[in-house]
Amino acid sequence: MAAATTTNTAAARLLASAGGSLTLYTSRICPFAQRTTIALHDLGLIDAIEPTPTNPNGASLVEIDLANKPEWYTATINPRGKVPALKLGSGGPILIESALIAEYLYQAAGRTDRLLTNPEDAHTRYAASRVTEAINDAFVPAFYALLREHDTEQQPAATAKLLSAVHDVGAVLDAEGPYAVGSEWSVADTLAAPFLARLVVLKHYRGFDLKDASTARDENSARFVRWATALLEREAVKQTTAPAESLVVAYAKYAGPPRV
Amino acid sequence: MAAATTTNTAAARLLASAGGSLTLYTSRICPFAQRTTIALHDLGLIDAIEPTPTNPNGASLVEIDLANKPEWYTATINPRGKVPALKLGSGGPILIESALIAEYLYQAAGRTDRLLTNPEDAHTRYAASRVTEAINDAFVPAFYALLREHDTEQQPAATAKLLSAVHDVGAVLDAEGPYAVGSEWSVADTLAAPFLARLVVLKHYRGFDLKDASTARDENSARFVRWATALLEREAVKQTTAPAESLVVAYAKYAGPPRV
Numbered sequence: 398m399a400a401a402t403t404t405n406t407a408a409a410r411l412l413a414s415a416g417g418s419l420t421l422y423t424s425r426i427c428p429f430a431q432r433t434t435i436a437l438h439d440l441g442l443i444d445a446i447e448p449t450p451t452n453p454n455g456a457s458l459v460e461i462d463l464a465n466k467p468e469w470y471t472a473t474i475n476p477r478g479k480v481p482a483l484k485l486g487s488g489g490p491i492l493i494e495s496a497l498i499a500e501y502l503y504q505a506a507g508r509t510d511r512l513l514t515n516p517e518d519a520h521t522r523y524a525a526s527r528v529t530e531a532i533n534d535a536f537v538p539a540f541y542a543l544l545r546e547h548d549t550e551q552q553p554a555a556t557a558k559l560l561s562a563v564h565d566v567g568a569v570l571d572a573e574g575p576y577a578v579g580s581e582w583s584v585a586d587t588l589a590a591p592f593l594a595r596l597v598v599l600k601h602y603r604g605f606d607l608k609d610a611s612t613a614r615d616e617n618s619a620r621f622v623r624w625a626t627a628l629l630e631r632e633a634v635k636q637t638t639a640p641a642e643s644l645v646v647a648y649a650k651y652a653g654p655p656r657v
Numbered sequence: 658m659a660a661a662t663t664t665n666t667a668a669a670r671l672l673a674s675a676g677g678s679l680t681l682y683t684s685r686i687c688p689f690a691q692r693t694t695i696a697l698h699d700l701g702l703i704d705a706i707e708p709t710p711t712n713p714n715g716a717s718l719v720e721i722d723l724a725n726k727p728e729w730y731t732a733t734i735n736p737r738g739k740v741p742a743l744k745l746g747s748g749g750p751i752l753i754e755s756a757l758i759a760e761y762l763y764q765a766a767g768r769t770d771r772l773l774t775n776p777e778d779a780h781t782r783y784a785a786s787r788v789t790e791a792i793n794d795a796f797v798p799a800f801y802a803l804l805r806e807h808d809t810e811q812q813p814a815a816t817a818k819l820l821s822a823v824h825d826v827g828a829v830l831d832a833e834g835p836y837a838v839g840s841e842w843s844v845a846d847t848l849a850a851p852f853l854a855r856l857v858v859l860k861h862y863r864g865f866d867l868k869d870a871s872t873a874r875d876e877n878s879a880r881f882v883r884w885a886t887a888l889l890e891r892e893a894v895k896q897t898t899a900p901a902e903s904l905v906v907a908y909a910k911y912a913g914p915p916r917v
Binding site for chain 2: 506522523
């Protein structure tokens with residue numbers, strides 16, 4: 398009950414800040430877009446990622462087909478042509494960039510606990526920012542580099558780089574967990590989870606299994622594996638992750654045909 | 658009087674959060690390091706960038722010679738070997754990365770007004786983040802690209818790219834100014850100012866004059882010029898900027914000999 402009340406108050410506050418309605422232009426395939434659907438689910442504004450909202454008081458989702466992007470999207474919504482974009486109210490303004498949209502949603506909803514922006518949370522927010530930095534600067538580039546590596550002779554080196562990134566992220570995670578900075582979910586988890594939810598694609602195309610990292614007797618990598626497990630069990634992540642088969646199909650353009 | 662009291666309260670709060678003392682490893686040449694000295698000055702914790710503190714109740718500065726980096730620095734303070742790094746208390750922890758340190762300082766000091774992290778500031782914080790993103794992703798790379806362009810035939814193209822970045826940053830600045838998001842100084846100004854304070858180096862080596870951008874009848878670029886002027890007039894920026902001659906000497910390694 399307490400949690401539900403908190404969520405409803407936060408959702409109402411966010412909708413008031415946004416001029417009464419929220420329209421998210423998104424793609425269920427895109428990890429950056431999922432950062433924002435996780436935040437919306439976490440705030441009680443969507444129940445799933447169906448374009449037809451199942452929550453009548455929530456946000457509207459508009460699915461953009463990235464493989465066949467409509468002209469009106471770049472012309473009228475986001476000149477950069479990327480998802481996500483968030484329209485506030487019926488006539489704008491339109492916000493872009495996944496991390497900025499997720500932060501806006503939490504902040505406008507008054508969820509400073511998720512953002513860790515209260516003065517007494519300064520050390521914890523620093524820790525959260527280090528995790529986000531490691532995901533953005535180490536893990537994500539290594540993830541895409543392995544996915545794009547078609548040369549089987551080069552794939553072991555790309556795999557080693559990804560395992561090295563896993564180690565580096567693990568080094569800045571909270572020692573106890575299970576979430577990035579401790580027992581409570583924070584924006585660092587929201588921003589990282591979509592990439593962990595797409596490891597299934599690397600498993601399919603490159604045989605990469607995160608579990609292999611945990612068999613190494615390496616405390617940092619073990620932390621990462623425990624963290625990834627906790628994120629993927631979270632309802633906001635489960636309900637906003639597209640089925641594995643559709644992710645595999647969508648990522649074929651990077652990865653080429655599945656390995657035999 | 659009111660401002661001084663605010664600053665003193667903020668400084669006391671920050672020092673308490675940091676375990677009683679703050680030691681900043683910095684370089685007066687480095688723009689990233691200056692982001693943190695601006696924040697410290699803004700919070701009343703330093704009066705200048707002299708290694709010997711002139712403010713007995715403030716932060717200690719340790720100048721690191723980047724051209725001749727001491728081994729102990731990478732070994733014991735920042736494994737990345739970069740400045741700035743901030744040691745809290747007498748025994749750590751040590752924080753790294755300029756933007757994260759500046760944000761930590763403001764947050765621990767309770768200056769949510771500088772960070773714009775209160776729920777009612779969600780739209781303004783989004784605007785501030787867009788300015789920081791444009792500085793980091795457009796202006797800074799174009800700045801260094803022009804500085805490093807030794808080929809005089811290629812310099813006009815590099816200059817054009819920098820002017821294009823100036824235009825892009827101007828597009829996300831507040832229309833009224835004079836600061837990034839309006840009449841009040843914010844973290845977006847703190848993070849941008851050191852790069853504007855180094856335009857003197859581009860003037861010296863490449864003949865680049867920001868004023869040329871304002872003569873173009875382009876509202877976005879004119880906004881940028883007005884903003885740059887306001888930032889460079891700010892006491893926290895003036896007192897933390899190294900003399901122009903020393904910046905010119907330090908940047909010779911990028912730019913080569915001065916133009917005749």
